[in-house]
Amino acid sequence: MYSSHLTSLARGAAHPAFxxxxxxxxxxxxxxxxPAERLPSGAAAFWEGDPATHLLQVAEGCLRLYRxxxxxxxxxxxxxxxxxxxxxxxxxxxxxxxxxVTHVRxxxxxxxxxxxxxxxxxxxxxxxxxxxxxxMDAAQRHIIVLGQLGAExxxxxxxxxxxxxxxxxxxxxxxxxxxxxxxxxxxxxxxxIETVCRAMSKLKHHGIIAxxxxxSVTVLRLSDLRSMAGDVDDLSGFHDQCALAQLPN
Amino acid sequence: MYSSHLTSLARGAAHPAFxxxxxxxxxxxxxxxxPAERLPSGAAAFWEGDPATHLLQVAEGCLRLYRxxxxxxxxxxxxxxxxxxxxxxxxxxxxxxxxxVTHVRxxxxxxxxxxxxxxxxxxxxxxxxxxxxxxMDAAQRHIIVLGQLGAExxxxxxxxxxxxxxxxxxxxxxxxxxxxxxxxxxxxxxxxIETVCRAMSKLKHHGIIAxxxxxSVTVLRLSDLRSMAGDVDDLSGFHDQCALAQLPN
DNA sequence: TCAAATGTGTTACAGTTCGTTACAAACGCA
DNA sequence: TGCGTTTGTAACGAACTGTAACACATTTGA
Numbered sequence: 001m002y003s004s005h006l007t008s009l010a011r012g013a014a015h016p017a018f019x020x021x022x023x024x025x026x027x028x029x030x031x032x033x034x035p036a037e038r039l040p041s042g043a044a045a046f047w048e049g050d051p052a053t054h055l056l057q058v059a060e061g062c063l064r065l066y067r068x069x070x071x072x073x074x075x076x077x078x079x080x081x082x083x084x085x086x087x088x089x090x091x092x093x094x095x096x097x098x099x100x101v102t103h104v105r106x107x108x109x110x111x112x113x114x115x116x117x118x119x120x121x122x123x124x125x126x127x128x129x130x131x132x133x134x135x136m137d138a139a140q141r142h143i144i145v146l147g148q149l150g151a152e153x154x155x156x157x158x159x160x161x162x163x164x165x166x167x168x169x170x171x172x173x174x175x176x177x178x179x180x181x182x183x184x185x186x187x188x189x190x191x192x193i194e195t196v197c198r199a200m201s202k203l204k205h206h207g208i209i210a211x212x213x214x215x216s217v218t219v220l221r222l223s224d225l226r227s228m229a230g231d232v233d234d235l236s237g238f239h240d241q242c243a244l245a246q247l248p249n
Numbered sequence: 250m251y252s253s254h255l256t257s258l259a260r261g262a263a264h265p266a267f268x269x270x271x272x273x274x275x276x277x278x279x280x281x282x283x284p285a286e287r288l289p290s291g292a293a294a295f296w297e298g299d300p301a302t303h304l305l306q307v308a309e310g311c312l313r314l315y316r317x318x319x320x321x322x323x324x325x326x327x328x329x330x331x332x333x334x335x336x337x338x339x340x341x342x343x344x345x346x347x348x349x350v351t352h353v354r355x356x357x358x359x360x361x362x363x364x365x366x367x368x369x370x371x372x373x374x375x376x377x378x379x380x381x382x383x384x385m386d387a388a389q390r391h392i393i394v395l396g397q398l399g400a401e402x403x404x405x406x407x408x409x410x411x412x413x414x415x416x417x418x419x420x421x422x423x424x425x426x427x428x429x430x431x432x433x434x435x436x437x438x439x440x441x442i443e444t445v446c447r448a449m450s451k452l453k454h455h456g457i458i459a460x461x462x463x464x465s466v467t468v469l470r471l472s473d474l475r476s477m478a479g480d481v482d483d484l485s486g487f488h489d490q491c492a493l494a495q496l497p498n
Numbered sequence: 499t500c501a502a503a504t505g506t507g508t509t510a511c512a513g514t515t516c517g518t519t520a521c522a523a524a525c526g527c528a
Numbered sequence: 529t530g531c532g533t534t535t536g537t538a539a540c541g542a543a544c545t546g547t548a549a550c551a552c553a554t555t556t557g558a
Contacts, residue, residue, distance in 0.1 A: 070480025071479070073479075095386055136388065143395060523534100
């Protein structure tokens with residue numbers, strides 16, 4: 001699943017829109033003070049095992065986070081998009097490699113500097129904590145996707161998440177940009193390339209999506225796609241109120 | 250995978266034994282001041298969606314953490330054992346239900362009280378943070394298990410993790426206590442009961458494990474089992490040194 | 499600039515793994 | 529003790545993966 005943008009989280013997810021609004025602005029200004037670094041497609045921002053000295057923010061483009069097993073198998077743990085953070089749940093060393101899918105611009109801040117800023121501006125800590133909780137929540141959701149959903153459900157869920165990130169609403173077509181390859185998607189969903197292609201072709205055949213080249217999907221019937229995606233994100237509205245009241249420092 | 254005990258983590262995992270030693274002692278004393286509560290097998294400590302007002306520590310027994318999908322499917326997210334914490338990565342509301350597998354004793358502390366204690370004793374925060382990172386690391390590992398390993402690899406990995414938790418060493422037989430049902434294990438590994446049974450029977454047939462009733466497994470050849478478990482935990486020793494240097498506050 | 503090489507996506511056919519179904523054994527309770 | 533429920537295991541079938549081939553897109557090198 002994508003790490004979500006504010007607009008995608010607005011749809012009944014566990015975070016109040018308000019908290020994240022200020023979240024993005026304040027953390028954003030933190031990173032804005034750092035110089036932007038450019039990475040060409042395929043370049044690593046950091047490697048699994050490197051000392052986790054920095055947090056990264058994506059200023060432009062898309063990165064994949066992955067781990068390679070001893071036998072060469074690769075697991076994509078997630079993708080990160082504009083505005084999102086990388087490395088927030090790593091300590092000591094990075095537990096995955098972060099690699100540019102597209103040409104990418106990122107900003108880095110050292111953990112030391114972040115901690116110094118947290119001392120100056122106490123409001124920063126809850127913002128960082130919120131990001132950590134969000135990442136944990138996303139990981140748990142992904143565990144459920146991989147453990148309980150079949151291949152087509154997984155692909156549908158992946159596309160629904162992408163549509164939500166794009167601010168998709170019920171009843172209108174959503175154009176999704178998918179900068180990663182089918183292999184990336186397959187390694188993310190625990191499937192093979194062929195199965196991903198098959199699932200997509202089937203959705204196309206049923207008129208639920210339209211494919212335009214490799215990196216563009218139009219979701220034509222979002223509610224149909226959603227009903228195929230399993231009920232992983234069935235969260236009660238109860239969360240929204242409690243999250244605001246209980247935001248940890 | 251189990252949330253690990255100190256002794257299991259001693260085998261090249263991402264946490265220095267020293268840090269967790271003091272971790273267990275100090276958080277332990279925090280909870281020791283709280284009254285222990287008894288739960289019969291099958292009782293819920295809290296439900297998915299409840300306000301996440303407390304952290305829990307397991308004083309005795311085993312709990313399963315699970316979520317139920319809208320269509321009735323159940324995903325077990327993890328198991329918690331003596332000394333381990335529950336709810337540390339939840340905020341606002343619990344993102345899963347915690348249910349007693351066995352008769353259980355737990356201690357609770359409110360987040361409010363925990364924060365007050367953190368103010369008094371600043372050393373507590375890094376201990377809590379370490380637990381959060383540990384939980385995130387375990388979640389990522391589980392994502393890889395579900396996404397990349399086949400059924401037998403998953404079961405083998407599950408048993409290796411259990412053996413590690415029991416302090417198993419290479420070359421000697423390890424007796425594992427598995428208090429949960431095969432359905433629990435299946436829902437945790439994204440498999441069915443039958444597949445779990447098959448995998449275990451196969452391991453038994455090959456002389457790698459011995460089965461004694463429902464809740465007892467003896468690992469006879471740990472290195473064989475380990476070689477069947479995929480290379481998910483292939484972590485370099487580099488982590489140990491960096492983790493100590495970089496423990497966040 | 500253009501052709502060759504390489505990478506990526508899709509589809510058809512065949513093989514493997516795991517889910518479903520059926521049944522047996524064990525357990526818990528009145 | 530008897531019965532209902534839970535748990536465990538084996539045979540058949542569904543779902544997914546693997547292999548191969550082809551089409552198309554992108555990159556590389558002359």
